Amino acid sequence: MSLRGGTGRPAGPPEHARFRPSVPPRFRGLPANPDVAVIGAGAAGIAAARRLIARGLSVALVEARDRVGGRAFTALMRGHPIDLGAHWLHAGPVNPLVALGRARGEPLRRAAQDGHLWIGRRRGRAAEQAAFSRAFDVADRAMTLAAGRREDGPASGAVPASLGPWRERIGLVHALVSGRPLGEVSLHDWPSLEYGDNYFIAGGYGAYLARLALDLPIRLGAAVSGIDTTGPGVQIRLADGGTLAARAVVVSVPIPVLQGSVRFEPPLPARHRDAIDGFRAGIYEHAVLHWPSAPFRGRDRLASLVGGRHEPPGMLTRIDDTPFHYFELDAASAEAADALRSGPDVERRFARAVLAEHVGGRRMRDLAIPAVTAWRHDPWSRGAWAVVPPGHAQARSLLHEPVAARIWFAGEANSRLQWGTAGGRLRGGDPRGRCDRRSSLG
Numbered sequence: 271m272s273l274r275g276g277t278g279r280p281a282g283p284p285e286h287a288r289f290r291p292s293v294p295p296r297f298r299g300l301p302a303n304p305d306v307a308v309i310g311a312g313a314a315g316i317a318a319a320r321r322l323i324a325r326g327l328s329v330a331l332v333e334a335r336d337r338v339g340g341r342a343f344t345a346l347m348r349g350h351p352i353d354l355g356a357h358w359l360h361a362g363p364v365n366p367l368v369a370l371g372r373a374r375g376e377p378l379r380r381a382a383q384d385g386h387l388w389i390g391r392r393r394g395r396a397a398e399q400a401a402f403s404r405a406f407d408v409a410d411r412a413m414t415l416a417a418g419r420r421e422d423g424p425a426s427g428a429v430p431a432s433l434g435p436w437r438e439r440i441g442l443v444h445a446l447v448s449g450r451p452l453g454e455v456s457l458h459d460w461p462s463l464e465y466g467d468n469y470f471i472a473g474g475y476g477a478y479l480a481r482l483a484l485d486l487p488i489r490l491g492a493a494v495s496g497i498d499t500t501g502p503g504v505q506i507r508l509a510d511g512g513t514l515a516a517r518a519v520v521v522s523v524p525i526p527v528l529q530g531s532v533r534f535e536p537p538l539p540a541r542h543r544d545a546i547d548g549f550r551a552g553i554y555e556h557a558v559l560h561w562p563s564a565p566f567r568g569r570d571r572l573a574s575l576v577g578g579r580h581e582p583p584g585m586l587t588r589i590d591d592t593p594f595h596y597f598e599l600d601a602a603s604a605e606a607a608d609a610l611r612s613g614p615d616v617e618r619r620f621a622r623a624v625l626a627e628h629v630g631g632r633r634m635r636d637l638a639i640p641a642v643t644a645w646r647h648d649p650w651s652r653g654a655w656a657v658v659p660p661g662h663a664q665a666r667s668l669l670h671e672p673v674a675a676r677i678w679f680a681g682e683a684n685s686r687l688q689w690g691t692a693g694g695r696l697r698g699g700d701p702r703g704r705c706d707r708r709s710s711l712g
């Protein structure tokens with residue numbers, strides 16, 4: 271089955287939004303006249319609120335959805351906590367959520383270093399595994415070097431030709447983790463992504479963030495439509511007609527939402543507006559498989575299926591030793607599925623067709639696909655993370671500059687070291703006027 275052809279987008283709410291969070295909410299009410307309003311209760315908003323409260327400020331956190339965690343969301347499926355958004359705690363040595371998790375005694379486990387390679391209908395041999403892994407190292411070194419030496423341009427231009435048969439595969443994997451095809455990703459921004467030494471957390475990433483949000487002053491179901499700094503302090507306008515006054519505001523809503531549905535009065539300065547509008551929405555979606563008899567052994571192993579008519583850019587198998595797996599959809603396959611206007615069923619059929627080609631239809635009798643995410647169609651995210659296109663590499667650092675000493679931006683887009691990650695979510699503003707890139711959630 272191919273995903274090519276057709277036009278348009280599916281209708282209806284995104285499928286992941288139908289699930290309930292595994293950690294029930296327990297929050298405090300909002301204070302009457304908060305020092306700081308924080309907009310968005312994802313990783314960045316939760317982190318900002320915790321830090322500000324720890325410094326003695328009063329905070330009101332307002333969140334559009336009826337749950338916290340944003341793009342980190344754990345739902346219970348067949349009794350197992352399964353992440354529908356962020357799942358990996360990347361770059362352990364520099365990830366503040368890993369440091370905080372250790373300090374809290376959270377159940378972190380280091381990600382396995384090995385994975386599965388499947389070539390056509392057979393398992394890859396040891397020599398093929400080694401060649402594949404060497405090709406990744408060569409590509410990483412070449413791209414990092416090129417970023418230091420060349421003018422900015424598409425990251426695709428720095429993938430070395432010498433990778434031979436692995437070149438296309440490596441481009442596909444990097445496009446998946448970049449959120450866009452490499453031709454649309456800034457070379458100068460690309461190498462700042464740190465992916466070594468990764469961790470998982472038992473019970474799910476979304477559940478971890480939801481625990482960090484317990485007892486914070488949060489109002490759910492409060493979508494912000496405007497931010498007004500024409501008078502003293504800040505007036506936050508809610509979509510239901512309500513308002514909230516504060517001395518300062520931390521804006522942690524995703525960049526694509528800021529591009530479209532939050533109105534600033536007076537308008538943002540041109541440098542901030544240009545920085546925000548220049549990002550592109552990255553796409554990365556999980557098709558969640560429940561597949562007890564899948565031929566992939568070992569807990570939390572990545573699987574690369576190559577050499578077929580269709581090569582899925584990535585899979586994570588036997589998540590936390592359960593029968594659950596992710597079949598990942600990159601920008602190209604998600605956009606092609608949208609063009610067919612058939613909703614998530616077309617992605618289900620695609621996943622089945624690809625797997626059947628590699629492992630054979632008979633092995634798939636117990637395969638179910640209980641969820642296919644669509645963060646790109648979710649009005650409160652409109653994408654997986656913010657991607658810097660070629661020539662726009664200064665945008666992240668610009669977001670660190672406050673506006674009128676009252677508006678600070680926080681969120682994954684701010685972090686150069688860990689962009690696109692939940693761990694990189696609070697490398698941004700601090701309403702006390704400090705900008706601490708080593709800040710932690712604690």
Ligand SMILES: Cc1cc2nc3c(=O)[nH]c(=O)nc-3n(C[C@H](O)[C@H](O)[C@H](O)COP(=O)(O)OP(=O)(O)OC[C@H]3O[C@@H](n4cnc5c(N)ncnc54)[C@H](O)[C@@H]3O)c2cc1C
Pocket residue numbers: 309310311312313314315332333334335338339340341342354355356357358359360492493494495522523524527531532554555556643645649650651653654655680681682683689690691692693694695
């Ligand atoms: C499928 C998928 C897999 C991913 N995998 C990983 C991974 O393995 N590891 C990793 O580190 N990262 C991963 N990411 C990225 C990670 O999820 C994000 O970088 C991170 O969650 C962003 O945190 P944030 O606080 O900046 O934004 P968000 O989590 O999006 O939080 C923003 C909050 O603002 C709220 N909001 C939006 N608009 C409004 C409004 N108008 N008014 C009020 N509230 C509003 C939203 O509802 C949301 O709660 C993944 C993302 C996706 C989609």
